[in-house]
Amino acid sequence: AQTVTQSQPEMSVQEAETVTLSCTYDTSESDYYLFWYKQPPSRQMILVIRQEAYKQQNATENRFSVNFQKAAKSFSLKISDSQLGDAAMYFCAYRSGETSGSRLTFGEGTQLTVNP
Amino acid sequence: DAGVIQSPRHEVTEMGQEVTLRCKPISGHDYLFWYRQTMMRGLELLIYFNNNVPIDDSGMPEDRFSAKMPNASFSTLKIQPSEPRDSAVYFCASSLRQGFKPNTEAFFGQGTRLTVV
Numbered sequence: 001a002q003t004v005t006q007s008q009p010e011m012s013v014q015e016a017e018t019v020t021l022s023c024t025y026d027t028s029e030s031d032y033y034l035f036w037y038k039q040p041p042s043r044q045m046i047l048v049i050r051q052e053a054y055k056q057q058n059a060t061e062n063r064f065s066v067n068f069q070k071a072a073k074s075f076s077l078k079i080s081d082s083q084l085g086d087a088a089m090y091f092c093a094y095r096s097g098e099t100s101g102s103r104l105t106f107g108e109g110t111q112l113t114v115n116p
Numbered sequence: 117d118a119g120v121i122q123s124p125r126h127e128v129t130e131m132g133q134e135v136t137l138r139c140k141p142i143s144g145h146d147y148l149f150w151y152r153q154t155m156m157r158g159l160e161l162l163i164y165f166n167n168n169v170p171i172d173d174s175g176m177p178e179d180r181f182s183a184k185m186p187n188a189s190f191s192t193l194k195i196q197p198s199e200p201r202d203s204a205v206y207f208c209a210s211s212l213r214q215g216f217k218p219n220t221e222a223f224f225g226q227g228t229r230l231t232v233v
Contacts, residue, residue: 045224
């Protein structure tokens, strides 16, 4: 079974600074997808960014980018120019690309605080 | 599209009562997931459906929990009888398969906060 680990329960960053959230995963599959979801106090789960394992290029969405290290099974999220609205719980998630493996497995989450 | 719709948003019930949580997935999506979120255990997958058929219910805690998907636009998660340890936020999510591979991201509803007293 696949596992996802987020080793940072809490992180903080100053507004306008850059912060990196860590995520590692364990899998024997070669075809899979990785995601970062954001959960603000409203508790809505919002997709931030996704990465296909077959793509070598790191995904980028505006101020959000990932550092995908397939060999190391590492998938970190970098938030640049942090804003107060970025404060939330961030979850890393894994989904198999295999036809039969559609479950979405989440890490424990990292609570991000943005200080003004 | 209105997104994944869950009801109710909040539910408070007494121990021993039956609780039914409802979910309407995004139209056209063929995967539906039920997750439970607690402080202690994080986000746990309870069960998921593909084309209305339960595929993996290994996360369902015990026989008190049951889930159904009678059609492509509706699913329920029922707890009978409810217990205080069932208190959590329950999320429903849906996604769409593309071609031979399952689609990537799941879209989540706003969750139901269940409190069992």
